[in-house]
Amino acid sequence: MTIIDPTDAVPAPRSGDGDKTGPLLEVRDLHVEFKTREGVVRAVNGVNYSVDSGETLAVLGESGSGKSVTAQAIMGILDMPPASIPKGEIRFYGQDMLKMSGEERRKLRGARIAMIFQDALSSLNPVLSVGFQLGEMFRVHQGLSRKEAKAKAIELMDRVKIPAAAARVNDYPHQFSGGMRQRIMIAMALALEPDLIIADEPTTALDVTVQAQVMDLLAELQREYRMGLILITHDLGVVADVADKIAVMYAGRIVETAPVHELYKRPAHPYTRGLLDSIPRLDLKGQDLYAIKGLPPNLLKVPSGCAFNPRCERAQDICRTDLPPLVPVTERDGTELPGRASACHFWKETIHG
């Protein structure tokens, strides 16, 4: 295994707040396509978002909306081919990662940007002990010896509150419960104290009581290390609990961005409104659930104009022909609403009336 030399760290130093050129991570006009036998699947069609240190961005979307593919493009773990990135920039501290060499990206991956995957059981290697897998981060990136790496691994397991860490360091993934495995995934992502963590549905496979434990832990560690966090999820409840700002994706595009309180109070896109209305509430018992009619689109044949138009109640002719751009959302009198944007021809009607 190659040892990555830590001395020539790639972009701007982590503590260098002075020479920071822009936000921690900025995705600009990102496009990702997959070549398949049936044709070209445009999974991501011009996504823009940014995250700052200590900030939590939630990317919300249903399956097939492109939220995970965007994350994989940021991590640089897309299989290329079949995937390709025809257009776009991913700037980490102002430097475009898509222009970096493979070796440069390897130094960032894990050390500066880390990822937590959904299914901890299939993301961990079943034939290696968790201590060995945790220690791999230190051995590869920092060149520590096996013994030192194991000591570090125990420390990490303590940090994520795994009881009796020293005794369990040689256990294998199957000997841990789902929640504990997810803690190990978190420990692995945290190992080198990265600046940014991408969590792809980190609690979807867990029970609610364990989900609460894991989300609490993640929030606590994020505060402590002042990391940026991109939380990818379809659960509107989890988002409301932890996010600072939200980007809603549909068919490979961002259809709405907003600070968390604003989005739930006054959605500016019919899709967001539909999603919010279609979830049953624990604290309210209503009548019929509102259901968005139809199905999410097949990415091989995305409807022309606004991709949401066949399912939208507000759809007019213009929605079937013109693709709505993501435009800033303002108050009725034109006062700007910071951080808000919507990709709907009728956002004014959606938010104000």
Added chain:
Amino acid sequence: MADTTKAGEPTDATPNVSGVQVVEAESEEQAVAALDEPVERGEPILQVRNLVKHFPLTQGILIKRQVGAVKAVDGISFDLYQGETLGIVGESGCGKSTVAKLLMNLERATAGEIFYKGQDITKLSGRALKAVRRNIQMIFQDPYTSLNPRMTVGDIIGEPFDIHPEVAPKGDRRRRVQELLDVVGLNPEYINRYPHQFSGGQRQRIGIARGLALNPEVIICDEPVSALDVSVQAQVINLMERLQDEFNLSYIFIAHDLSIVRHISDRVGVMYLGRMAEIGTDEQIYEHPTHPYTQALLSAVPVPDPDAREHRERIILTGDVPSPANPPSGCRFRTRCWKAQDKCAEETPLLAIPERFKSSDSPAAHESACHFAEEKDVVHAA
């Protein structure tokens, strides 16, 4: 009531066990005929009494020795009334899916009884069992694996008629299947398509159509919407509610999503480690929970309202669910409970209306298996 479990370990107190009218059928014919009797709305259609399922743990290859048992379901009792939806919630491993299999008679109960219209179906076999099964159907969790990929939709939905030909005569089947497709909101012309040509939500509709094929009275839904996207979930839930009214169905709705269970259920039972912790109407459970486990479970559910996050009290449980092969003595929740005292380890709390609420009319007066039951509203912001 006899103690069916180990001596010294009392079983759950059973409400109106004497109320079960056991039909002593003289012959099989009579037994089968009894099943066609309609049940009045609001009368119990399914009565479960001290249901137990232990899966043996064995050791040795040739001579298998039983070294213990996984106590998946350990003495639970509840009633399902005609036309209602009973939600069953709990974390993974609490035994809720085993209950579903026992009710379907896919697993044989170790002990206990399940009365369907007064007949104990755990003792049935052969023709009588087949007749009962026609009336209790199931909808499965995963719409991708519960449909045979090599069969057309028509064959999948029509297959129940092969086993129960009396429901639809041979020439009539195609029409019946198309009717069913229409009922669940699919195009009847799709009858010759294969499952892979449908999306997840549509597949779940096919599963529902198959469940409806034999005009059952009870449908057991095991996590029917947890594999679906949020926007499609609402469609399927609405469909299930419409079908319930249309065909006068009784549902047992098993799920881990507490918000959905509240939406669809009339009554809710909370399970923990093979036992029922608390049972009551949806208002009693969600607005006035008295069992600490229910309170912790409800407080852990993220509410889609960012303004609530500052005000809501969260009870974060420590640790994981203990192994059902070696459950804690006394109250099974005591190892994770913040109220636990010595009494909890020694005495198993009975599922009954707590003494202190017995005389009151408040909604807190519902069955809860806790020595220190106390009302606490955890759902609403303080």
